[in-house]
Amino acid sequence: MLPKGLKSSYHRYKTDTQSFTSWLVATASSCGVVIGSDIVNNEGTPTISLHNYTVLVDAVVENGIALPKVLESVLERAISIRKRCARFFQSKKPEDEISNKGHWHFIAVMEDALNRLKPSDEEDSRTGSGKDVNDDSYSQLSNRFALLALDESWKEKPERKAAGKKSKKKNKENTNLNDKLESIARYDIEEEYDEYRSLAFFMAFCLFVDLNDLRDSIKDTWTEYKEGTLDAMTAAVTTNATLIVGRNLIDITQSLIRPSDFEGADSLPTTIFSFICLLSDRDHTFRRRPHDLFNLENYPMADWTFATTTILMKSYIAVVDPQSCPFYRKGNWGAVDPSKPYDERSIEEKFDNDREAIVDFLFECAFLLQTAEVLVIDEVTKALRDFNRTKKITMYHSFSSQVLLDIGNILADKKTAPYDDLRMTALRAKKNLTSFLELNSKVPLPTWPAANTAAVQKILRFIDLELTNDPAIPLKQESSPPGFSHTEFHLYKQNPIFTGLVMYDLSLRVQELGIAVTNNWVAVFPTLCLYNLLNNSPSIQAVTWSDFDEFLKVHDEKSFFVGGMPKDLEGSFEKLQFSLDLSPTALAKPGRSKRATNSTKGIRVINATTVLGAAFNTALKSERRDALSLVVMEELLESLELQPEMIPELVESPRGNTASQALKRKKKKRKTLTSLQLLKVLQSNLALEERKLEFNYIGLHGRCFEFLGKLRDRLHDKLVKYYGPQYIEAECQLPYVIYYVMKDALMSASASKSMGLQSDAMSSPMLIQAADLMREYTRAKSAIACRELMVFSKTYKANSTGSSKRKRGKATHWTAIKEILDSKPLVLAQEGQI
Structure with a gap:
């Protein structure tokens, strides 16, 4: 069934006609006119025949009661859909003239009621010139229907940035309608179609x-x-x-x-x-x-x-x-x-x-x-x-x-463009995962779960067996006549929906592994701490590492910097200890001979900020049954409502579509969001998550680890001098080098202060050398992840501001791919062989 609040046009029509008919019967009854009904529909609701509408309308009009404005819109919508249907089934055959007239009878009755009951421009929609507004029976009845929650997406207009007081008051009133309507008897229209134009x-x-x-x-x-x-x-x-x-x-x-x-x-x-x-x-x-x-x-x-x-x-x-x-x-x-x-x-x-x-x-x-x-x-x-x-x-x-x-x-x-996108995504994933396995084999991490390695190998097998060569071709050749030509990856090329879902599933799994690599190897966090520290020091020339700037957009700084981004050396060193799972008591007793000791509080980790992606990933793992169901979709959007901080800025697309107003409406009118509105909200949020999903965590980890190795080599002599030859026990402990760099700067500043000397903590020779090395390293490798996003992420490219950036992105398309993919697969991809 459809989730709560999603209704078909017919269900909306039934609700509209019931609302109007119930109001008409109840209002006429308050005027002393009561028409009973012995006929009920299939739902057990009593019905009023069309010929009785005239009697009821007469009574309401004679008492000067006007139709509430919201019910006027409801009735207009009901008439509109019936008119469309009447025109659709309008017969051009002369012998059907009587039948055609009968078919329009309902519309004529409803339009007559609308024209007679709707208020004039000068009258208020809830009062009439011939009815005392203080009459309890009338005012109580009118108030119930004045609060009708109306889904007016059929004649929707863009919302103003600042709603007026009347609009805000109306929205507040409309939220309580459903409870008030329960106290009023519901009535329906008795359908009077002929046999060829039945309900x-x-x-x-x-x-x-x-x-x-x-x-x-x-x-x-x-x-x-x-x-x-x-x-x-x-x-x-x-x-x-x-x-x-x-x-x-x-x-x-x-x-x-x-x-x-x-x-x-x-x-x-x-x-x-x-x-x-x-x-x-x-x-x-x-x-x-x-x-x-x-x-x-x-x-x-x-x-x-x-x-x-x-x-x-x-x-x-x-x-x-x-x-x-x-x-x-x-x-x-x-x-x-x-x-x-x-x-x-x-x-x-x-x-x-x-x-x-x-x-x-x-x-x-x-x-x-x-x-x-x-x-x-x-x-x-x-x-x-x-x-x-x-x-x-x-x-x-x-x-x-x-x-x-x-x-x-x-x-x-x-038509095959989605398959081409999948192919490039698979090649990129293969390159990144293969390079990670090579690094892991050379520099094993004792805490890296074997299950994660198996997951990496499973993805690589899938790419090799399913996306590099079409496994169906041999089976098809066995079943077809000699000489029959088969198109490789025919299912992917013929069905873009299937292709896009496979691409989404692959990207979700690669993202999950990338976050696991980032959290377990802890090379990104220390390097980010150093990068942030250098750029917050006036005495050190700024360093540009664009991939880290994008990383900070993908993940809020609170995810790994408890209490916010540090602005000085002391704060950076404290945050660094959390990321390295080190005891903060190391600051209290500084000493060059002291080695870092592990804490039991646990390291800071990041989680996927792709809310929709994470939930779909969970659904896909649940036996992959109805994985992308509408129920899951609605639950996800509900979670976005309850967590406003997880809703990113909604930008307007070049086609003028935006989901921000729909999401705001859902917060105010939880039961009136149409299916198309819900789907548009889903699409907008999926698009906004795309650049986060495409971010290359594994590549950033590899570059951070490479930088740390170069930093260790440049500072090796001093590290041995200050902390002994065993300052790190294994290659996987390279992130500790930054710990020693910051610790040395703090101790130098502390020593100068104890001797009464003026000293800038950022003037530490080790820290200056680290800044020089990062500046050298980032000249060539500052924006590799960003260049990847220019190639693979449509939203990243669309949100790049300035014509020069767009031109540069277009000109470097294949150049960027050459940096991302190995040369041999790239040539084959360009030639259409893979």
Whole structure:
């Protein structure tokens, strides 16, 4: 089921009409007019027939009671959706004229009530000229409905930065409506449709409206990806969640529609499509070309009702052999030019394109039934794999396959771009993880868990077995005729949703290991302490290490600097001891012969600040069942509400979409957030987390460890002189070098002070040499992680300010990749061989 607060258009319509009808009955009753009802609907709610509305409206109008403004908007919305449905099912056949008029009867009654009851511009919406405002029965009733919480996303306008006093007061009042409405008897409208336009058809229409709204949202998402303002992971996760919303909407609607409502129909899409063709008086049997499956003049309506994918899947069932593993030979229905924009193609070209794409993917899903389970599976692949197993078409099969077609048509000749992103992400992960294993083998860390090493090796095996070479090719060649050509990584290239989810899963696992490396090896924290100290000293020339500046943006300084960022040597040394798990008593008894002693308080660690990523990672590990479910999504957004500090600044995208207002509305009206608003909030927060997810912890750790080794070599003689040859016992203790550097500076300053001399603690020779070395080191390696983000992170690139930065980022794209990836895989990637 949909999470609490997410309602379909039909459910919203029912709520709207019930609210208005209940107010009308209760208000007329307070005026002395009571109309009983012996008829109840399926939910047990009493109903009022349309012909009684006139009596009730007359009583309310005669007593000078105006419709509350909020209920006026509610009724307008209910009329609007019914008008859309009436136009949709408007018959062009002369013999249906009486039926058409009957269908508009409800709308006429509701519009008449609205026009007569709504207040004039001069009147207040809760009072009338002919009713005493002090009348308890009226004022009590009016107050209940004046607090109606209204979801007005259908006519939404941007919120002002500073709301007026009236707006704030109204929002405060609206929060208490649901409790007040419980004391009023609920009434519904008695539907009076004719047999061809029953309530079931209206429910179906509302479902199609909702599903096509979801389709439009998905199209916008992938358009942003194509334009380079959104990454494939965000687009895929958002799309997958949107599909789950659609699946729930379908389940809800189909639970309300009785089988007898569409007796003899094998599917809802083709039934509604055929019915519309009949109303339009078009020849449903006409075919322009012999291989067309229906009259393509009706293609736009077939697309809107999901009849296209339904008909295509039916044709697939008719030819597929359940005893074999079929493969599709491309170009079977003629060549399709992917470079031509989808909207500019003829109807025949669109249909041929859609037919080839859907049948090709259905064959791929049929092959998946013969192979092992994939690590992560998206909603489309799961649905169409199920279809191949059962050979039964459901509404969800039609919807999900249409979404896949939409994405392919949006991306067109860039359809394989998400796979290219995944490939580069895999190469980057392989380089970083391999270099870490090499370092770990040369400089083993006793406290590094063996399970973490196994996790690294598991990722590398996955990359080698699944992403470097396509393991399905040999299996496909065994099952296909000689000479049949198979496309490598066909599933990844045909389904961007699946590709984006695999990329997201891989990035989450690499991030998790990167944070584990940072916490266990403790090379980053001491180097950061030194970097911060040098840049807070007026007597030392500043050092620029851009990767650390970005690290501080990814992780709040409070994560590892208890009490805030230190500003002097004493504070830096104290924070350093926490990061190295050292006893703070070392400061109390300074002495050059004293060696550091371990504390039992535990080191400072960092956690992932990608709230959504961390929760999805946990879900993915839970047997990977319904891992990206809508329930998880709602819980995550609730946690973001409860922890405002975890909500980053929401920036407006180039397409003008922002989720900040939606999130603010959810805080005020927890029960009125629409599914599209919730999905937009999810997308915005996923996009904002992307630059954090793409940050290379392992690479930064490696550079910090390299710097520490160079610092040890430069200061070795002095370290031996002051602390003995065993100042560190193993290579993995290199971070202690910074401890000795700071300790030496403190002792030098203390000694000078005891002799009455003026001395700057930052003038310590060891500290100055450390500053000189860091300055030398960062000339070449200050911004490697940032250059990686320019290549891999869409949000990092989009948030880079200034045209010069954007030009530089574009010009250094391949240069940056050369620094990130090994040369051989890079050449193969450029040539499209991997």
